[in-house]
Amino acid sequence: MDASSALPTENTREQTFRLWRGERDEGEFQDFKATVTDGMVVLDVVLQIQAEQANDLACRWNCKAGKCGSCSAEVNGKPKLMCMTRLDQLPANEPVTVEPMRAFPHVKDLVTDVSWNFEQKMKVAKFQPRAPDAPDGTWRMQQADVDRVQEFRKCIECFLCQDVCHVLRDHHKHDEFIGPRFITYVAALEMHPLDTADRIPALKEEHGVGFCNITKCCTEVCPEHIQITDNAIIPLKERVVDQFYDPVGKLVKIFSRRSTNT
Amino acid sequence: MTGEYETVEHDVLVIGAGGAGLRAAIEAASTGVRVGLVCKSLLGKAHTVMAEGGVAAAMGNVDDRDDWKVHFADTMRGGQYINNWRMAELHAREAGARVNELEAWGALFDRTPDGRILQRNFGGHKYPRLAHVGDRTGLEMIRTLQDHGIHQGIDIHMEVTIVALLTDGGRVCGAFGYDRERGRFHVYKAAAVVMATGGIGRAFKITSNSWEYTGDGHALAYDAGAALQDMEFVQFHPTGMIWPPSVRGILVTEGVRGEGGILKNNQGKRFMFDNIPDNYKSSTADNLEEGWKYVTGDKNSRRPPELLTRDHVARMIMREVKEGRGSPHGGVFLDIAWIKEHIPNAAEHIKRKLPSMYHQFMQLAGIDITKEAMEIGPTTHYVMGGIRVDGDTQMSTVPGLFACGEVAAGLHGANRLGGNSLSDLIVFGQRAGEHAAKFAKANKKYTIDPAQADNAARAALAPFDRTTTADGPFQVQEALQETMHANVGIVRNDADLRSALATINTLREKAANVAVRGNRNYNPGWNTALDLPSLLTVSEALTRAAIAREESRGGHFREDKPDKDPAFGTFNFVITKGADGEMQLKREQIPEMPANLKAIIEENK
């Protein structure tokens, strides 16, 4: 483990970090100078500032490897995981701004109150498997069927998609719309090979899927590259249409077929 | 004076919301008792979420020669026979049922062609045994438990750190802690407490573990009178990232080797073939071709030496580096890209089997692992030692205090096999939950001593009253990490260990003088100051046990005593707090193994 002493040194330089400081409604940017190297990520610098200059600087982190979804923040105005944002991807000669996610109530410095998200999950009907396939109580599934939902199950609950969605961020529809993360969660359950519950009526009513107007901002920020809009939201919107507006849908289809025939 | 603290009452309080704590809480709740669950971070962010490779269970889906007996024998061999054999037996017998139960709660594992749960090879496991989901098995597991758990009526208190256990005449009766958001104090009354706080990796400089892993559970239990066991055994995982510096220590899953990844030195040599320990000779491939056949599922081949136990692989890497055959940044090379020599579409295959490793290297190191070798070196990963428990019930030596998961000792002995932790969590989480609920129902009467809460509160607030300008909390923590790393790491000797002990004492004084700035609201400086006592307690326990074990075994390697000594194979080192407040270390004989288990070990030699 300790061959570290003979390591080549990297280029170091000084850079300004403009961090949001303050509690609740009161806050402002504060500049810190930090000595950085190219391979570093934003979280490294924040933790370095915390250890050396501002012990009470609040931020969340756990894995430092993009796996836990704790370190969400807005870096240079963009929703990002601080642990996966390398300094060499940011302009070197400008200050780096780091601020908390803006769609949730502020707690302190880089930390926000994300408890609303945990409440949304409670509203979604839980997993209900079909009866087991085998006498020993187990199921048989094909890899291809499993693969279809794995994309959604990669979600690390960083809530960056929730942060960026204008329905929540700008229009504050927190009471009517569960947001892209939880539509993805519904998709994971609805497309689960074993699940038998029907969440489509709830999706239309309580979960407010209709508020989404497919801007795709959520997909753009997802660190797990989940195709939230194309693979989760749009197919679910179609299911809502099929279940609720089917007669109309059929008419439309009949009409369009006629018109192409004539 | 408890009135000053927000007080809630549960029958069972579970401390820790990783796989073990969640499973325990679910089990306890299913028996109808009131359950509280506290964790330092948000729900779903515990270490379990980071686990990659898989969960070990002898289901025999891929190789039907596998069964619980072989799994038991493998676990005992890996642990160098000082495991709690009862735990090893229960674990091997019950892991399959617990994994199937996860599927019933919504987990989706990778599949075999006939639609069952797929299993992969891992170090020290004779047959493909790890149920997995690509390389994000831990995420699947914690999310499944979390999503199931939130519907079981459990009271969840997130971002709360417990700083003391409350006791009544020798039994446990609750816990005292603070919330991060406002720094308010809370008393959790409970007839039974389940400790599920995970490990101690933050005691070391290079680690795969997060800020949470400060050994709180170990220290809280020790302070409440519980015995710790096997503290000298820390697992250094052979493959952590080493470059760039900021990623040093981040784990590279053993799954890379399970899928055919090989280790090479700077001369391109597969050095792992150079030194195969005697007790693994008969089960290890002695040529390149056989090793490859094994990872592709050939039942007549033996495993490649890259899949030997972690302690051995880590030391072999250290040797290459020390003798000048290391990689540019002080590690060796781990190569999965080479499998393109054997299979078409290797790049796609790698991305599908190891997606998060692909991602991690691409994003953090700018390396495409389907094309280039990775540079890796050992990283502090796991602690085998922990709270001494009864194998069947998971109760510690303190009545009413239970422990499960990484914080409990016994299952893994001197070295843990990969994949045996995730299975440990669900097998013993279930048992701890069941027995804690039973205990709570049978022992409802206790009295909370307000003085205990007051003392804990006073100690927690002390750093605000200090005005010293000496080392801050982060500096003391770092000094401890340096010491542990240099003197209590992969290669140890008596002199280094003793010097570490001396430094720990000095640091204890410094920790007692640490001053913090700011207020109680979400203040990491304060929080870190409060973690220091736990870190120091586990560091001291580790060092004392390492001094006492004058031999080399499993995760504990002494260069001044490089051989295994059979005389040390009959007992465990156990640590308790003496009446004078000093650490007491003693030997506890391992009970005689029943004949049937002995026979299983013989059959599988």
Ligand SMILES: Cc1cc2nc3c(=O)[nH]c(=O)nc-3n(C[C@H](O)[C@H](O)[C@H](O)COP(=O)(O)OP(=O)(O)OC[C@H]3O[C@@H](n4cnc5c(N)ncnc54)[C@H](O)[C@@H]3O)c2cc1C
């Ligand atoms: C990167 C990585 C990869 C791994 N891969 C594998 C693998 O493939 N297979 C395998 O079997 N094992 C693997 N392991 C090991 C395994 O993941 C862990 O040992 C296991 O998840 C520990 O689970 P746990 O439930 O005991 O604790 P954790 O999941 O760590 O949970 C501990 C909980 O305790 C809480 N806590 C701690 N202290 C306090 C306190 N004072 N007050 C309140 N709450 C507290 C924490 O907040 C957390 O919720 C891996 C580990 C790491 C780090």
Ligand code: SF4
């Ligand atoms: S696509 Fe829908 S959910 Fe996503 S950001 Fe836009 S409006 Fe929100």
Ligand code: SF4
């Ligand atoms: S869907 Fe993506 S962006 Fe949204 S919470 Fe999950 S991982 Fe984060």
Ligand code: FES
């Ligand atoms: S710290 Fe886990 S995602 Fe950044």
